[in-house]
Amino acid sequence: MQGTSDIFAIPLGNEAYLVYAPLHGVAFAASQGLVAALPGVLAGDGGDEKVAAFVRESGLLREPVSPVTRHHGAPAPTEVTLFLTTACNLRCTYCYASAGDTPATYMTMDVAKQGIDFVIDNARREGAPFAGVHFHGGGEPSVHWNLMTESLAYARERAGDLDVIAASAGNGVFTNRQIDWMITNLNGGMSLSFDGLPEVHDRHRPTVRGTGSSERVMHTMRRFTDAGYPYAVRLTVTAEQIPLLPDSIEFVLSNFTPKRVQVEPAYQLGRHEGEPDAETEDFIAAYREAQGRAARFGHELIYSAARVGTLTNHFCGVTRDNFCLTPSGNVSACFEAFSEDNQFSDIFFYGSPGPDGYTFDMNALERLRGLGVENRSFCDGCFAKWNCAGDCYHKSLAANGRGEFAGSQRCHITRELVKDQLLARIAGSGGLLWRDDRDGEICAVHGGDHE
Numbered sequence: 001m002q003g004t005s006d007i008f009a010i011p012l013g014n015e016a017y018l019v020y021a022p023l024h025g026v027a028f029a030a031s032q033g034l035v036a037a038l039p040g041v042l043a044g045d046g047g048d049e050k051v052a053a054f055v056r057e058s059g060l061l062r063e064p065v066s067p068v069t070r071h072h073g074a075p076a077p078t079e080v081t082l083f084l085t086t087a088c089n090l091r092c093t094y095c096y097a098s099a100g101d102t103p104a105t106y107m108t109m110d111v112a113k114q115g116i117d118f119v120i121d122n123a124r125r126e127g128a129p130f131a132g133v134h135f136h137g138g139g140e141p142s143v144h145w146n147l148m149t150e151s152l153a154y155a156r157e158r159a160g161d162l163d164v165i166a167a168s169a170g171n172g173v174f175t176n177r178q179i180d181w182m183i184t185n186l187n188g189g190m191s192l193s194f195d196g197l198p199e200v201h202d203r204h205r206p207t208v209r210g211t212g213s214s215e216r217v218m219h220t221m222r223r224f225t226d227a228g229y230p231y232a233v234r235l236t237v238t239a240e241q242i243p244l245l246p247d248s249i250e251f252v253l254s255n256f257t258p259k260r261v262q263v264e265p266a267y268q269l270g271r272h273e274g275e276p277d278a279e280t281e282d283f284i285a286a287y288r289e290a291q292g293r294a295a296r297f298g299h300e301l302i303y304s305a306a307r308v309g310t311l312t313n314h315f316c317g318v319t320r321d322n323f324c325l326t327p328s329g330n331v332s333a334c335f336e337a338f339s340e341d342n343q344f345s346d347i348f349f350y351g352s353p354g355p356d357g358y359t360f361d362m363n364a365l366e367r368l369r370g371l372g373v374e375n376r377s378f379c380d381g382c383f384a385k386w387n388c389a390g391d392c393y394h395k396s397l398a399a400n401g402r403g404e405f406a407g408s409q410r411c412h413i414t415r416e417l418v419k420d421q422l423l424a425r426i427a428g429s430g431g432l433l434w435r436d437d438r439d440g441e442i443c444a445v446h447g448g449d450h451e
């Protein structure tokens with residue numbers, strides 16, 4: 001809006017507007033007249049007393065919060081993500097990592113120990129409430145089962161009275177013994193990939209033998225549900241499966257009890273490179289219908305870049321010293337740069353192990369730290385800026401190359417879904433005005449696209 005930074009008037013059609021002031025935590029529907037009067041009132045030029053009273057009541061005059069944070073100095077992470085292996089027991093058609101297409105690599109206990117020691121020592125020194133040990137990577141972590149269980153047992157023993165929070169991403173194809181262990185040991189929860197309707201899931205997530213994996217994943221979810229164990233579900237949507245998304249969401253929520261349900265269009269990376277694009281208007285329409293169905297179960301779907309309620313300059317941990325170890329022990333900031341062979345490893349790798357600890361490339365790290373959305377000129381003027389925070393940098397590199405960030409088709413999806421979230425919040429607050437009364441608190445973000 002002219003003369004007012006970070007207050008946006010978003011046209012809704014028929015001369016109606018959605019006014020959104022993310023840093024004030026305010027959104028309301030407005031007429032063209034109100035939008036025209038706002039800059040003057042905000043500048044203190046008097047104007048219509050009714051408008052002035054509304055502006056005072058709305059919170060638009062409160063001090064805007066600053067969501068910008070930046071790490072400084074030598075990295076001292078208190079959480080480590082171990083990329084245990086690039087091996088996988090599935091052959092998903094859209095796998096970004098093309099897992100199984102290249103010789104598998106496996107982390108050793110020594111590599112895991114060095115990372116665990118480092119974060120536990122940092123957590124103690126910093127007085128952190130816990131240390132984090134998480135499992136992720138370009139393969140299925142549970143395939144490297146001995147290391148998964150032994151590294152976490154080591155971490156808990158090494159941490160003594162310091163809490164260790166452990167979480168993992170996984171494909172859900174686990175044995176009962178593995179499920180028992182996860183329920184007991186992964187106290188930070190599990191993020192499962194499950195695409196909804198069994199026929200949809202099986203089409204894209206076959207086992208190495210080419211059979212569907214949905215039965216196994218549903219068994220895991222039933223076991224988690226019965227145990228009251230916290231898990232999230234992530235659905236990846238290919239272009240051809242877009243029309244089935246609402247039914248898939250309904251299937252998941254009527255049969256299982258995930259804490260969160262995330263939906264993302266499949267990326268044209270890895271084995272899905274060159275496949276039809278799913279970042280389309282059809283995706284937005286299907287997402288909206290799916291959200292309508294999810295609301296009946298009390299759920300708000302998650303799309304990683306549309307995060308009303310979260311104000312941040314970081315899309316993910318890449319700009320916040322994410323500390324992930326490859327099977328060789330090198331330090332990557334990005335979950336998709338899980339191996340030295342990744343085409344962007346020179347950008348995301350910022351450390352290597354040595355006998356006396358890690359050596360950090362501070363130039364590489366400072367460059368990553370400087371990639372917050374406040375430094376992306378393309379995002380200036382975008383009303384979703386402080387919710388989206390510039391989206392996934394790895395995908396931006398894959399889409400735009402190494403030049404200046406230039407957005408992607410995801411920007412349109414993000415803005416439409418942010419708009420939906422704001423309108424839903426306004427409707428839920430009586431239909432006129434939504435105020436996010438966080439009293440200046442900035443929400444922490446966790447994992448970008450990897451909830």
Ligand code: SF4
Pocket residue numbers: 315316317318333334335336337392393394395447448449450
């Ligand atoms: S969200 Fe993107 S940039 Fe961030 S860790 Fe994941 S793949 Fe990397």
Ligand code: SF4
Pocket residue numbers: 305373378379382383384385386388389390391407408410411412414415
């Ligand atoms: S321009 Fe695109 S990437 Fe940048 S904040 Fe807006 S939606 Fe996100």
